[in-house]
Amino acid sequence: MEKRERIVRRIARELHDGDYVNLGIGMPTLVANYVPPGIDITLHSENGMLGVGPYPLESEIDPDLVNAGKEIVTELPGTSYFSSADSFAMVRGGHIDITVLGALEVDEEGNLANWMVPGKMMKGMGGAMDLVAGAKRVIVAMEHTTKESGHKILKKCALPLTGTKVVHMIVTELAVIEVTPKGLVLREIAGDTTLDAVQKSTGATLHVEGDVGKF
């Protein structure tokens, strides 16, 4: 299975019936394709919508209906629209159950860096800082290491932060890691890896409590 598919399939299992969920641009958006049967969630898009549906058929295209990634989408029955100010009031006010975002770095305190690479032009944080500050649960979806096998899960983030002490869970193609007050706790590892290999790919100590599951 492709890395990204493995990650988003595992994250989809974190969803509960009735959750209001915001999926970040890119890989996190794919979580919507793997929502387990019997789980009914409502997708929030920070540009002012609850009830985001799939991409339209060619015949259904409506330029007035886009998601936060500026992709054209459809609405599901029960959709509501609201202004950007209302949308972020919802986010900061703790009304969104889960947000899933990508990351450049995460550290053992749950600090997140995902918007700015030094030396490159700053393109902006969009809604990411509000989402991580406000959502009840923040799940990071990312590949475990950089393309050059460098660590992305660290003792302390080096890049400029998006939020401090905001991440609850990290899901990569190798592991499911929970951020706790005492540090990073390894909950599950992929079926084709080992505890040792996961720890070697991680720049912070992974604590093990009881059984580590497989996914």
Next chain:
Amino acid sequence: MNKVITSAADGIALIPDGATIMCGGFGLCGLPENLIRALHARGTRNLTVISNNPGVDDFGVGMLVRAKQVSHFIGSYVGENKEFERQAIAGEIKYTLVPQGTFAERIRAGGAGIGGFFTPTGYGTIVAEGKETRVIDGRHYVLEAPLRADFAFVKAYKGDTKGNLIYRKTARNFNPVMATAATVTIAEVEEIVEAGQLDPDAIVTPGVYVTHVFKGAYFEKRIERRTVRQLQAV
């Protein structure tokens, strides 16, 4: 009082060089494209533009950027515009990035007479640098200031002769909040109706916020990412 004017050109005629303009829209969706085209044609310069994104190279606020009409841009994400990037790197345009929710709330505060607010967004990041912080009920907050403009360009779906506005789907976005936060608010709509024709319970922007309203001559409504699915065999 009838707030209807005949064209975008009438709406922007009195905007001076150096003005601060809020511009509704998210990406290319819900953009006051007729007003932007008119301002581009008139060549008004040295503008401060407050808009979530600077559009793309040849559409939306990007038209004003490309024509070097914008000296300062304030928004939350500038990643889809190559010419903007070129000007930013060359130091030809100043830009200020604000987290999107803080951006919306600062405008809301500007329109609602609120002198500032404490938000958890950006605490402990570079966004909070130099700003007052406070712990309220155990949570860290950053003080943010209101944002206002001389003019607001707003796109709505329908408007009536008294300036009441309704929107359509996600083309609403920043338009209603920006309508509240400028000295002069100009709304372009797809259809103008007589007062009384819009359901009073459905009005999103009451006419008190709107200075002028006009029917846009042409809406391109360009699509930024044409994501479609194929019909699957049953």
